[in-house]
Every structure is written in C-alpha cells, then in structure tokens.
Amino acid sequence: MYPNWEAIYRDNVGWVYGLLFSKVGSRPDAEDLTTEVFLAALRPLRTSATIREVRSYLVATARTVLADHWRRTLGRELTTLDDELFDPALPETDTSRDRTAEADRILADLQPNYRAILRLRFLDGLTLKEAAAAMNVTVGNAKVLQHRALRAAAKVAERIGV
C-alpha cells in the first residue's frame, strides 16, 4: 500500500508518461494526457488500495484518456493501450528500449535510402534540411523520400506485426 497520494504519484508518473508517449509520440500531448490521468484517478485512489490495484486503475484510466484523445483529434482511435503491454508488478519506465528493437526490425527490412532517411529524422532527430544535406539530396527529394520510406515502413510493420 502507498502511504499517501504523493507516493502514488511519484512512484507511477514515470511509467504512465512513458506508456502514453509510446502511444501518441509527442511530448506535449503525452504530458497533457498524463495530467488528465492523475487528475481523474488520484481522488478515488486515496483509499487503502494495493500497489497492484493502484497501477491497474491508472492503466484503466490511461486507456480511457487515450481513447478520448484520439476521438477528439482524429475521430477514431489511432492507437490503443492493450493489456499485454502492462505488467503491474514491474511497469516499464523507459519504453524506448522495446521500441528501439521494434524500429530496428522494421528498418532492417527497408532499402538503404529509406532506412537512412527514417533513421536520420526519427531516431537521430535531424531536421529535413539537415537530413537532406547528410544524404546529399535536395530538400524536396528528402521530403518525397521520407514519405515513401514511411509508407514502406508501415507495410513492413503490418507484415511483421509490430
């Protein structure tokens, strides 16, 4: 059991954020949704619930908050929080390691210039201009390349089921 709501917050804010980030991909959105989760969940949780129950409840709340977010923005649930992602005994605080393995599997299946543009932009964080310079192509070419590479990557992701 947690002694108070502050302990609940400190122990769980990291993985709640990480989980939501891996589902929305944007820091300000993940921060907004994390705020919503704790505002909604902490009040009813100020009872004598076990750590496992608290975490299960936080995940259930995060699932609802994420679904609402996508319905509000896109009108459909682009990503969802699945049960298998979550182990209440040991929630993952840094989801980027799992994601890195999945990204590597996708990138390995792509032709070299597709792999390069996606790596430079998504993993290394270069701007379009910087990525174009690094690949020795025009900005316009880099833009087209990125679009085609992402489409190809999506097909690979669907095929290998990540």
Place this chain on the structure above:
Amino acid sequence: MSRIGRFVEKVSRQRFVERVLRQRRIGRARIDPESDAELRTAILLRSARLGAGSVREEFVTSLHQRLSSEFAADPAPPAPATTRRRRFVQLAATAAAALGVGVGLDHVLTGAATAASPVNQSDLEPDHATWRTVAVSTDLPEGGVVRFDTGTVVGFIRRTNGKVAAVSGICTHLGCKLSLNRPADQLDCPCHGASFALTGAVVQHRLPIPLAPLPDIAVRETGGVVQVFTPNA
C-alpha cells in the same frame, strides 16, 4: 476522392508526421483512415529514440504542484455513517482483486467491484425543499423517461406501471452528469463508463471501489403535472 480532397489529405498527413517529429501537440486533424498505419509507424519510430519515453523533471514538479493545490482546495468529505461497512467491503474488494491476478484487467476490476456491490440505495431528503414542477403528465407516457434540472438537483423521472419515480442524474463515483441511453434503458456515465439502471441500481462499472446506487428523489403527480421535492437554490 477529388484532387483537392487528396491534396488536403496529404497536407494533413504531412503535418501530423512533422508534429510528431518536432514534438508539438498534434491537435485536430482530418486524415483518411488509409494512412493510419503510416501515422502509427511515425509514432513508433519517434518513440524508439533513446530516452524518448523519459518524463521531464520540470513536468513532474509542476504536475505535483497542481495536484497539491487541487487536493488542498477540496479536502475529503466527512466520513459517512457507513464507514465501517465500507471499509470492510473495500478490503473484500482488495482481496478479490488480488485473487483475480492473471485474469484480464477488466475482469479483475469488474469482478471485484460487483462481488462487493454493497452500498444501499438512499433517498434524497433535503432539509429545506419545495415541490417543483418538472414535466407535464402527458410528456411522461408509460415507459417514458424525462431528464430534469431544477438548478440544485438533476435527475431522471420515469413512469412504470402508471407510477412516477425519480433518481438522481449524477454519477455516485465522481459527480459526472449521467446521460440517458435509450436503447439499453440505462444511465451512462461519460467519465469512467459506469452505468445505472433507471431504478438507480448499479448495472456495471470498472472501478476498483464499490459504487453506490443513485439516490431516489421524491416525486409526485398532481393536477396534470409531475413534481420533484428538491432543495431551494
């Protein structure tokens, strides 16, 4: 899709991906569902960046401050008379949930909560109240349900076997306003998906705590109108 439609779609899709790359709020967008796999891949690749899922310390601190002020401004309500019984039920729910580990999460939560659905239905008996007309009798045929709002109380009146009855229209969990789900003939909470029968009984919820049924509200029919006994503003 028209040429213009395709162009608009392309711009929205590119903007979505750029916002993921630049870490901006994604915001509202109209994008063809055919592009969903690409959008999901963009999110996956972006969250694979080293340390991408680590929360900022500044954010942790500012949210902590916000939560502190929320809770300081709204202290816990005084314990009701049934505290002892509730605590027992709470423990029972906890134990049930612990035993249910390994079952799907929703089942654990629903199962625990239903097994311990303990709280008796209460009547709303305000100290200073008056009868207020909320509907004319003809608006409430047999089987009908009408929502009312007197300013101090919101609720639903219904007519079953000729008799009128009323329950509160506020979820007993956190106070969200319930909406009438006509096909299912129940009252649904928009916040956490709890639902109540028109009689006020709990139909289902996924909360790890016991949920009280909706209080009954005194109602009468007189001179062709339906009135509820609700407090003065």
